[in-house]
Amino acid sequence: MTEAECVECGSAVTLHDDLEIGEIVDCGTCGAELEVVDVSPPVLERAPELEEDWGE
Amino acid sequence: MTEAECVECGSAVTLHDDLEIGEIVDCGTCGAELEVVDVSPPVLERAPELEEDWGE
């Protein structure tokens, strides 16, 4: 398992080994959805906000 | 602790020691409300049904 830093809350995000660029993971601390932009070492960016399906 | 038999379901009802005639206890198995009609040895009878407060 590798780790990377969450850009939202700064905590360490545990990642699986066969990571691929473009994958979306969430931060286990703040829940932010993060995009893998590099793999060795892994770098995460905030993923484009998905539209909420909460309606209004 | 003493025991007596529940007249509703037949199981043993555990009772406290300073039992008094007229006390109402419930059976731990079937929940029936039982009146203490004798104390040594303890004898239980089904207590007069309390009106349900459930309305309709």
Next chain:
Amino acid sequence: MTTSAEDEGTGEGFTAAVVGGSGFTGGELLRLLVGHPAFEVVQATSREYENKTVGYVHPNLRGLNLRFSSPEELESVDVLFAATPHGVSMQHIDSFRDAAGLVVDLSADFRLPEADAYDEWYDGHTATEHLADAEYALPELNRGNLPGAELIAAGGCNATATLLAMKPLVDAGVVTGDDRVVVDVKVGSSEGGASGGKASSHPERSGVVRPYAPTGHRHEAELEAYLDLPTAFTVHAVEMVRGASATCHAFPDGPVTKGDLWGAYREAYEDEPFVDLVAGGGGTYRYPEPKAVAGTNRAEVGFALDPGNERVVAFGAIDNMMKGSAGQAVHAANVALGLEETAGLDQLGLHPVGSP
């Protein structure tokens, strides 16, 4: 929360995987296994949420350090729990059994003993060669056959509530297969699973008393198979998320007394660790109620006698996600593996509680 999937492992423990871990009963399995002293969860699958943390879907498991992975790549484990829709397990049963020595399936795919019954009640069966190996999970019915089993099929939730309510009457000969029994079941919305649909949107589903299976419910097949009882079965959706409550109206041939009934039910359940008898008595909670057992593996079972109508009304109330599926599955696995029956299943209900 500091619970971690890895922390759980112990020398004498078992590894477990949950296929369908993002679903409702899959999440419940994870909750139970994470708190179970003898299991270590090493995999939870989801196609939709692959790589997301388990806590992304199940907010009660935010503390679990585990991400969903693909059901295509199953880990080797001691026990594989499958919590997938009907039909999925029969399709993948070979790879499930390759991956694990014990497979516990929550779907209907291996519940019925006869392949014919799948033609009659479902869309047929495509892995009939495994049916002979399958054991019905409900320990109150089938405890003796579970130790050493390799394929266990958890019962249907509505069938479970009904079986528990009726079995003592059948065993004691109060009711026989010649008497028709009317079973009127009320269920919560989690029975429908996580996939949703218009009728289960909050505005449409709230506050209903909706006859969702007026006739022809598939759980009739389990009652015939395991209780040898023809039942006229009707299921209503009511306002709750968790819970299944069966009210069974039976008409014994001869006269029966309250004492007979207490005898029958005590005989059946006196030593059962998960069944409470609730039949009359005083206070607010006089008969079985699903909300009293929500979140637990307990079943409340009870009865009332209606002499004027020569009728016995038998009640069974469970949490469909627990005793009706995930809890029953873990209970059966405990028995199969020789563990303490109640291991990981000692949750107590809540009082007061709303509509859990």
Next chain:
Amino acid sequence: MTTSAEDEGTGEGFTAAVVGGSGFTGGELLRLLVGHPAFEVVQATSREYENKTVGYVHPNLRGLNLRFSSPEELESVDVLFAATPHGVSMQHIDSFRDAAGLVVDLSADFRLPEADAYDEWYDGHTATEHLADAEYALPELNRGNLPGAELIAAGGCNATATLLAMKPLVDAGVVTGDDRVVVDVKVGSSEGGASGGKASSHPERSGVVRPYAPTGHRHEAELEAYLDLPTAFTVHAVEMVRGASATCHAFPDGPVTKGDLWGAYREAYEDEPFVDLVAGGGGTYRYPEPKAVAGTNRAEVGFALDPGNERVVAFGAIDNMMKGSAGQAVHAANVALGLEETAGLDQLGLHPVGSP
């Protein structure tokens, strides 16, 4: 809101009083009468809230310029509606009939035709001399006898739901008095009235599926009296405030087709202004549901055929406060007084709606 009790009067109108106006069905009567083109409310009684405005208790009637007064001092009116607990009307029936040419009683006090039945099902009857004058309110059963009646007894809510569901089967001879019918009713908390109690507190009553009358429910008496049908009756409290839903499991002697059933129900209700047939079809709402009729005087009635079990399942869903009491009372008064049947009762249900 500018509605005023006084505004309503017109030359051709009727004056009305509501005894028990602070209760649940009393408040519902007030809501209906205030919006009724032919009625003017001149009195609403309450002992507990004497001199308080009606809106103090019923927030939906804040606009009504009327204060509660004592039931000891009844005004002379054309119609007196009594919405008091069982036993109160039989005690005061002489003064009620002195005060008004037409008395419509919502309690059980004058529902059953025979005094004996009160000994069997209630605590006896103390004003039996009025029983012969009393007409059962439900127009679908007794329309012909209402015009000119001086004492009308609104049916019980659970009985009404059941009667409406079963009557077409009885009238068409599909079911006869020799066949036992199992009736499983689900009801909302307003059935218990405004007086409360521990079991109906919000924390205890929320989210229940509670068998509150497993056997021996008094409404069996009305079914025997008006449908000549022995019923095995069980009532469950479920999570809603308004609503009563009867699921009736009947076992006809001979074979019956869907066409027969549609024939029977259309024959019975084709011309009824307040009954909708809902039996199968598509979409989310396929069978009768109480939430679809909440706040209205409508009944949804329907059925499903279960050939495997030689069973017909009949459904009736109403709002207990409306078709099950206050609405039925106003409907019957409309018929008795020769008014348009639907006058004051044209409320439409809501969609979507939660748990009304």
Next chain:
Amino acid sequence: MTTSAEDEGTGEGFTAAVVGGSGFTGGELLRLLVGHPAFEVVQATSREYENKTVGYVHPNLRGLNLRFSSPEELESVDVLFAATPHGVSMQHIDSFRDAAGLVVDLSADFRLPEADAYDEWYDGHTATEHLADAEYALPELNRGNLPGAELIAAGGCNATATLLAMKPLVDAGVVTGDDRVVVDVKVGSSEGGASGGKASSHPERSGVVRPYAPTGHRHEAELEAYLDLPTAFTVHAVEMVRGASATCHAFPDGPVTKGDLWGAYREAYEDEPFVDLVAGGGGTYRYPEPKAVAGTNRAEVGFALDPGNERVVAFGAIDNMMKGSAGQAVHAANVALGLEETAGLDQLGLHPVGSP
């Protein structure tokens, strides 16, 4: 039910169409228009349910003899109501206005006076040439400009609850645009419309207190535009289907008395047919509550004074489907067409009622 779309027409009546008739507010418009003495519904559109009866979707309208038709083929009518998602009306506004002399739009597409605001709060505007014609529907704010209007934009539901609560304080100068007001809104699930989604499934949405728009809610734009008030706005989803309740925390510069507040609110609403003041008093219902107005076009407005914190708490409670959209739309159409303001809108609330 015998109500028929065709029956409603009268010589002096208006024809109406509802675009988006299968949605939640579209169904509510149909309920109101069917019961309205001056309107005849000649069209209700739906793409998904084309050719199905209106009752297929809306069980409360089973008696209505009308089928959904395509929005591509609009009939010529007097009034077209559009109950479509944001963006649809601006796209089709030309054909809407071709089809009808008066268009009443329930979406946000024409609510804001300035095109810029659409760039800031929404995704821009593609039919800005119509903005100048549009009148904000809420009669309590804009009654004077409605008669003769050709394009009317119904207010947002949360904005409406807030505007009604705060306007008297602004008009009376108790609060000025320099004071920040904190607005904490609680809403029901019907606000999300009929299209559903996972977060609004019954198991996930039940029983929540969920901050669904902690910051940045678009209705802030309407408050700035129509009340000139900067608001810190937060919206929570709570367990109900219908209802929006705004709690506004305002901090006036100088001291203010209860008398001042009563003065301000009575001044504002004394003659308003749809606003009830509820501020303290006795009994169970002391402050505005959405369940008391569910199904009606009424707003409850009230306040409490907190001298220790130099705070005024102002409350506004409405049914989002009525005063917050469909009811407000019909009310505005009544004013625009010179009809009785309350025509078709005289529904009374229910008591008791659960979670409507």
Next chain:
Amino acid sequence: MTTSAEDEGTGEGFTAAVVGGSGFTGGELLRLLVGHPAFEVVQATSREYENKTVGYVHPNLRGLNLRFSSPEELESVDVLFAATPHGVSMQHIDSFRDAAGLVVDLSADFRLPEADAYDEWYDGHTATEHLADAEYALPELNRGNLPGAELIAAGGCNATATLLAMKPLVDAGVVTGDDRVVVDVKVGSSEGGASGGKASSHPERSGVVRPYAPTGHRHEAELEAYLDLPTAFTVHAVEMVRGASATCHAFPDGPVTKGDLWGAYREAYEDEPFVDLVAGGGGTYRYPEPKAVAGTNRAEVGFALDPGNERVVAFGAIDNMMKGSAGQAVHAANVALGLEETAGLDQLGLHPVGSP
């Protein structure tokens, strides 16, 4: 169920009594203590249910072999938990402390450090000599002072939700005592306790959004005492049984970033075993929600930044019966007695779950 009060005792364990064991928080204490590895319950008092089994009142504790006894005859125990209404503990504090080396009180009687505050916010204090001994229970605020304490006062439920949400902002200096904070709380019906009353009957309480304490709520006193923060506090009753959710609107003097906020909250709670941070992220559960923690001792805490309004919105969600009272009490007792902090408090929440 085979759990028995007697079974629990172990050599190194502590005996416990619950005064007020028939109430809501008393029942919750019993649930926790029965499952706690280090406690043995030897007494539960009730005047109304003396001699009845604990399961008569609390259906989830039917397996417990214990009957209620009189509070007049207290057993000698290691720890006495008092779950009685305000005023009862101060009246009996001497006998409580005689009976037990450690008294944990759930009422407000010993929560505030200064006797004066009781004159201002309550009806004065009659046992002021004990105030100096009392420690506020919330370990997140006062962990250091708990070991060895002899009198512990569990915090108020609404205060607890607010304190947990705001404390990190105060500690980090983001908010100071000069800034007014608006706190808008939503609570479930179990906060009212078991004694009921008309406003908390199911028909009246269901589905409400009811401002039950618009101003002047007593928990303001705790916030001033322990956070040194003036709060404008408003409490709403909403549809749930368990749960308290605080939404705090704070206006920092200077600019603040999301990073600052994450820093403040992680600093405060990184090592706390019962606090989860939930602030944005994805999926359905993005901010704190009481239903996700129902039945557990967990608190969800989170925040959102509103740059436009220079506002921070802070959220705290708890189960009022757990983290808001009984769970907090047991947590504090664990700390006081040197036990594992999480002992007996490892319940996980449920997903999905309705309105618990």
